[in-house]
Amino acid sequence: MAxxxxxxxxxxxxxxxxxxxxxxIALTTGHxxxxxxxxxxxxxxxxxxxxxxxxxxxxxxxxxxxxRLRTLHRLTRRExxxxxxxxxxxxxxxCPAHCISIVAGEHPNPLIEKYPTRFDIDLGLxxxxxxxxxxxxxxxxxxxxxxxxxTSFSREGMVYDLxxxxxRSETPKPNEESKVKTA
Amino acid sequence: xxxxxxxxxEVTVDAGTTVIQAAEQIGINIPRxxxxxxxxLAGRCRMCLVEIxxxxxxxxxxxxxxxxxxxxxxxxxxxxxxxxxxxxxxxxNHPLDCPVCDxxxxxDLQNFYMDHGQYQSRFLENKVKKKKAFPxxxxxxxxxxxxxxxxxxxxxTEEVSKSNELGVFNRGSRSVIDLxxxxxxDNPYSGNVIDICPVGALTEREFxxxxxxxxxASQESICTGCSRGCNISLDYNGSRRAYKAxxxxxxxxxxxxxxxxxxxxxxxxGRFGYGFIDTDRIETPMQRTTSDLEPSDWxxxxxxxxxxxKAAYSEKxxxxxxxxxxxxxxxxxxxxxxxxFVEKMKLxxxxxxxxxxxxxxxxxxxxxxxxxxxxxxxEDLGYSGDxxxxxxxxxxxEIEVLIIFRHNLADGEAGKLLEKAKFVVYVGTNWNxxxxxxxxxxxxxxxxxKDGTFTNFEGRVQRFKQALLPIGDSRNDSQIISxxxxxxxxxxxxxxxxxxxxxxxxxxxxxxxxxxxVDPDTAVQA
Ligand code: SF4
Ligand code: SF4
Ligand code: SF4
Numbered sequence: 001m002a003x004x005x006x007x008x009x010x011x012x013x014x015x016x017x018x019x020x021x022x023x024x025i026a027l028t029t030g031h032x033x034x035x036x037x038x039x040x041x042x043x044x045x046x047x048x049x050x051x052x053x054x055x056x057x058x059x060x061x062x063x064x065x066x067x068r069l070r071t072l073h074r075l076t077r078r079e080x081x082x083x084x085x086x087x088x089x090x091x092x093x094x095c096p097a098h099c100i101s102i103v104a105g106e107h108p109n110p111l112i113e114k115y116p117t118r119f120d121i122d123l124g125l126x127x128x129x130x131x132x133x134x135x136x137x138x139x140x141x142x143x144x145x146x147x148x149x150x151t152s153f154s155r156e157g158m159v160y161d162l163x164x165x166x167x168r169s170e171t172p173k174p175n176e177e178s179k180v181k182t183a
Numbered sequence: 184x185x186x187x188x189x190x191x192x193e194v195t196v197d198a199g200t201t202v203i204q205a206a207e208q209i210g211i212n213i214p215r216x217x218x219x220x221x222x223x224l225a226g227r228c229r230m231c232l233v234e235i236x237x238x239x240x241x242x243x244x245x246x247x248x249x250x251x252x253x254x255x256x257x258x259x260x261x262x263x264x265x266x267x268x269x270x271x272x273x274x275x276n277h278p279l280d281c282p283v284c285d286x287x288x289x290x291d292l293q294n295f296y297m298d299h300g301q302y303q304s305r306f307l308e309n310k311v312k313k314k315k316a317f318p319x320x321x322x323x324x325x326x327x328x329x330x331x332x333x334x335x336x337x338x339x340t341e342e343v344s345k346s347n348e349l350g351v352f353n354r355g356s357r358s359v360i361d362l363x364x365x366x367x368x369d370n371p372y373s374g375n376v377i378d379i380c381p382v383g384a385l386t387e388r389e390f391x392x393x394x395x396x397x398x399x400a401s402q403e404s405i406c407t408g409c410s411r412g413c414n415i416s417l418d419y420n421g422s423r424r425a426y427k428a429x430x431x432x433x434x435x436x437x438x439x440x441x442x443x444x445x446x447x448x449x450x451x452x453g454r455f456g457y458g459f460i461d462t463d464r465i466e467t468p469m470q471r472t473t474s475d476l477e478p479s480d481w482x483x484x485x486x487x488x489x490x491x492x493k494a495a496y497s498e499k500x501x502x503x504x505x506x507x508x509x510x511x512x513x514x515x516x517x518x519x520x521x522x523x524f525v526e527k528m529k530l531x532x533x534x535x536x537x538x539x540x541x542x543x544x545x546x547x548x549x550x551x552x553x554x555x556x557x558x559x560x561x562e563d564l565g566y567s568g569d570x571x572x573x574x575x576x577x578x579x580x581e582i583e584v585l586i587i588f589r590h591n592l593a594d595g596e597a598g599k600l601l602e603k604a605k606f607v608v609y610v611g612t613n614w615n616x617x618x619x620x621x622x623x624x625x626x627x628x629x630x631x632x633k634d635g636t637f638t639n640f641e642g643r644v645q646r647f648k649q650a651l652l653p654i655g656d657s658r659n660d661s662q663i664i665s666x667x668x669x670x671x672x673x674x675x676x677x678x679x680x681x682x683x684x685x686x687x688x689x690x691x692x693x694x695x696x697x698x699x700x701v702d703p704d705t706a707v708q709a
Contacts, residue, residue: 086282086283087392089395090282093397104392104393105392106391110315110316111315112283113280113283113315114282114392137281137282138282
């Protein structure tokens with residue numbers, strides 16, 4: 001079902017253009033001077049309850065990320081360092097972007113039975129919905145690395161394989177959870 | 184003829200029918216694990232409990248005979264709560280393996296639990312541990328923990344394969360299915376236990392972890408392993424990228440119920456013999472230019488065949504060209520060949536059967552010694568004479584051009600004769616020694632890649648349907664024949680449907696419905 005969008009008709013004054021431009025400049029200038037006043041006042045210890053808008057000096061300075069933000073995927077590890085993933089393909093099945101591809105193999109240990117011999121995520125296709133994390137019955141895939149910059153000069157470079165996805169996971173100690181490797 | 188009421192619907196059934204079968208006749212499917220229509224009754228799983236008026240206790244529907252004026256309920260509160268309790272029992276020791284279990288997605292334990300499950304587990308004790316994932320034969324892996332002890336597999340080896348490899352050992356919650364000492368589940372029908380196991384206790388070694396079952400698409404087909412013509416479903420990789428399973432498209436074969444031919448079963452050779460569909464295929468037409476076979480386009484390859492055939496024809500007339508068709512071809516392709524080579528070109532040297540072919544193993548259940556799906560079709564369509572006479576003439580130089588469909592005639596005596604043939608055209612699906620020594624190779628399509636019919640040894644004309652596109656540049660054989668005919672100045676229909684309709688007077692779809700067979704004694708006949 002398509003939604004019908006009402007088109008807003010411009011009034012005569014708006015169509016005359018110049019007046020609108022002047023109003024726009026007035027708005028930005030107003031913000032500029034208001035911010036400057038707040039920053040100067042705070043410099044002298046005044047207006048503590050007000051906050052002037054600021055600019056992050058990216059990439060030296062970074063915005064703090066919300067803890068639940070969905071960022072670059074990682075595969076968690078078992079205590080022996082192997083991936084927790086059992087290649088059940090729940091994530092592959094649920095993924096709306098069809099960007100996960102897993103090839104399963106027979107694990108020598110019949111208590112593990114199945115493991116991924118290949119695990120590829122094409123981040124060029126991923127829509128960061130996080131369904132894969134929700135679907136996983138093993139807590140084997142997470143999107144908690146906090147990494148937002150994963151660019152590449154090629155499409156192939158956007159495909160993360162098993163090793164790349166495991167690289168950001170620490171091997172947990174007994175009775176501990178797999179954590180994100182820091183730095 | 185007792186008349187009974189099931190869930191308010193009246194049904195009249197034959198005497199001796201059980202309640203579970205009577206319910207099936209009116210479309211009510213009572214959950215069951217141990218009951219299988221092809222096996223004896225065991226009454227083990229207690230899943231099919233129903234309430235029958237005048238009976239104080241719930242009764243198992245698989246064992247209770249339908250009687251006049253019975254009033255059965257399959258959905259009363261007592262029945263539903265009994266089902267829930269039975270599932271709770273069955274699951275008390277069942278591992279939570281669904282993520283790694285191949286049955287997941289087509290598992291009756293999952294399916295019935297979705298409908299009747301308790302969802303909140305009350306089981307606080309430790310589960311009984313049993314042996315997991317070990318091979319019990321060349322094709323089957325057993326996981327004792329997943330088994331719900333329905334004994335379908337045991338009854339199969341006792342009653343159908345009559346090989347008695349499996350049994351129930353120990354008692355109570357420690358009961359397990361296992362092999363009898365020194366035995367291995369290696370009977371020629373062993374794969375059927377995988378199908379009848381309602382859970383993931385018996386899984387297929389060939390299929391294990393290749394593909395999740397919900398990615399599979401399925402098409403009705405006919406087994407090409409022997410002249411029995413068992414009805415099968417071709418399960419193929421429908422939605423996933425080709426690099427899974429190394430580009431293999433057909434993932435597994437399952438039997439398709441046909442009461443007149445194979446019932447619920449197929450043999451292991453048929454079940455696991457699908458490898459040729461995806462391996463060693465001839466993918467493009469090939470031509471021998473100087474000494475090597477080189478890939479070519481269809482047009483020049485067909486043109487070369489036509490030219491050589493025309494030259495031989497003008498030189499030696501109808502004796503100059505020999506054709507060996509094959510009982511691997513469908514009826515439609517055989518009809519097309521007959522029309523072109525016998526009726527239009529009036530060739531005298533047309534043969535079909537290979538006298539050197541090794542017969543396969545046969546038994547009194549399904550397997551026939553004749554390894555070809557359509558030998559009866561070849562006979563019914565009037566092909567006589569075998570390849571030997573034609574090959575001999577080709578070796579003597581009487582036949583200038585020899586067109587061979589499918590057969591491998593490069594070994595032994597045949598090979599010696601074939602070596603002397605002047606110009607060989609091979610139309611086939613897979614590489615073999617005959618293809619390698621041919622002058623022109625034309626790639627045909629396997630039964631998975633085309634539509635058509637085979638006639639089984641009893642004369643049943645059965646349809647197989649196309650599941651996949653022909654691999655690479657290969658083409659359906661009736662199309663190849665039609666194009667070859669066009670180059671020779673004849674016009675022939677290319678589609679199997681058209682040829683079949685001209686032959687039987689009905690369309691392929693009318694024949695099949697569910698891909699069913701035409702009995703030789705009824706309706707449509709050649
Ligand atoms: S976040 Fe969504 S789109 Fe990306 S891999 Fe996971 S399921 Fe697929
Ligand atoms: S859902 Fe989890 S365990 Fe299953 S394949 Fe994906 S990452 Fe592996
Ligand atoms: S292995 Fe399967 S078929 Fe055999 S008894 Fe167990 S559940 Fe039934």
